[in-house]
Amino acid sequence: MARHIKKAAVIGSGIMGSGIAAHLANIGIPVLLLDIVPKDAQDEAVSGTTAVLERKKARNALAEGAVKQLHKQKPAPLARKENADLIEPGNLEDDLHRLEEADWIIEVVVENLEVKKKVFAQVEEYRKPGSLVTSNTSGISIEAMAEGRSEDFQRHFLGTHFFNPPRYLKLLEVIPTKHTDADVVQFMKRFGEDVLGKGVVLAKDTPNFIANRIGTFGLLVTVQEMLKGGYSVGEVDSVTGPALGRPKSATFRTLDVVGLDTFMHVAKNVYDQVDGAEQQVFDPPSFMKKMVEENRLGSKSGRGFYEKR
Numbered sequence: 001m002a003r004h005i006k007k008a009a010v011i012g013s014g015i016m017g018s019g020i021a022a023h024l025a026n027i028g029i030p031v032l033l034l035d036i037v038p039k040d041a042q043d044e045a046v047s048g049t050t051a052v053l054e055r056k057k058a059r060n061a062l063a064e065g066a067v068k069q070l071h072k073q074k075p076a077p078l079a080r081k082e083n084a085d086l087i088e089p090g091n092l093e094d095d096l097h098r099l100e101e102a103d104w105i106i107e108v109v110v111e112n113l114e115v116k117k118k119v120f121a122q123v124e125e126y127r128k129p130g131s132l133v134t135s136n137t138s139g140i141s142i143e144a145m146a147e148g149r150s151e152d153f154q155r156h157f158l159g160t161h162f163f164n165p166p167r168y169l170k171l172l173e174v175i176p177t178k179h180t181d182a183d184v185v186q187f188m189k190r191f192g193e194d195v196l197g198k199g200v201v202l203a204k205d206t207p208n209f210i211a212n213r214i215g216t217f218g219l220l221v222t223v224q225e226m227l228k229g230g231y232s233v234g235e236v237d238s239v240t241g242p243a244l245g246r247p248k249s250a251t252f253r254t255l256d257v258v259g260l261d262t263f264m265h266v267a268k269n270v271y272d273q274v275d276g277a278e279q280q281v282f283d284p285p286s287f288m289k290k291m292v293e294e295n296r297l298g299s300k301s302g303r304g305f306y307e308k309r
């Protein structure tokens with residue numbers, strides 16, 4: 001049976017979820033973009049006289065805010081500003097039933113196994129049989145996320161790991177499990193290349209897959225050497241950025257774009273699975289932990305290693 005992606009659903013409207021939704025909209029695929037109901041938009045906080053539509057809008061605040069942000073970000077996630085019309089914001093409490101409309105459901109919530117498992121349990125209740133379900137995890141075990149799900153879910157479940165920003169970075173890691181149907185893997189590889197315009201690499205379901213296993217290691221070794229040598233953030237970025245022909249991908253600029261909280265979770269994916277000297281490398285230094293406590297997460301919180309410009 002020929003498979004078509006006529007509509008997609010993206011769950012999680014943060015940095016990556018909104019960027020992936022924009023990439024799909026740029027291709028012409030309508031997207032339902034869902035997030036949780038923000039605390040301050042919960043029903044109790046909204047006056048009893050508020051009209052239903054307004055209440056719904058308040059409950060969609062995160063996803064709606066993310067769509068507004070897409071117009072402001074640089075480099076532009078939207079190829080044309082009208083493409084945002086293809087993205088319909090919603091929330092996971094009111095709109096879960098609408099997952100049955102989607103041929104492809106992409107999970108893009110925080111990098112935490114328990115949170116992701118809970119989302120997939122909800123997805124299973126509402127998806128239509130045969131629809132594709134994928135995770136954008138940076139390196140949590142794909143098989144572990146699908147534990148307890150039905151056979152149909154597991155046969156159609158795999159990792160699709162986009163890189164930040166999704167419109168521009170060409171790599172897409174596709175990570176099947178031993179339960180994923182072979183034709184689903186082949187479809188995703190072809191779709192990734194021909195429709196999403198990516199260079200697809202099939203990766204094994206190992207902690208942080210390929211690119212992040214290497215990338216996180218390199219970044220943390222760089223930071224450890226910086227601390228030993230007493231170098232500054234600016235010095236490290238000038239050596240690891242423009243001098244290497246990567247003006248926008250220097251060490252700390254990258255961390256600000258990724259989000260330091262997400263980076264710490266990604267380092268932990270490997271830390272929890274290895275031991276000895278390798279484990280030490282994946283233990284981020286205490287100044288980074290302190291920055292997360294202080295909400296200095298990078299662009300998404302307005303300040304990180306650099307102030308948001």
Ligand code: NAD
Nearest residue numbers: 012013014015016017036108109110111136137138164258
């Ligand atoms: P983010 O912090 O920007 O966004 C996470 C979103 O998840 C938020 O909008 C939040 O409200 C939502 N969320 C939190 N708990 C939820 C729940 N219980 N149900 C539904 N939504 C919930 O994070 P991000 O950077 O977009 O990362 C999302 C995923 O993509 C993670 O798995 C991360 O590892 C992966 N990833 C991130 C990058 C990057 O550069 N930031 C790159 C590749 C992959």
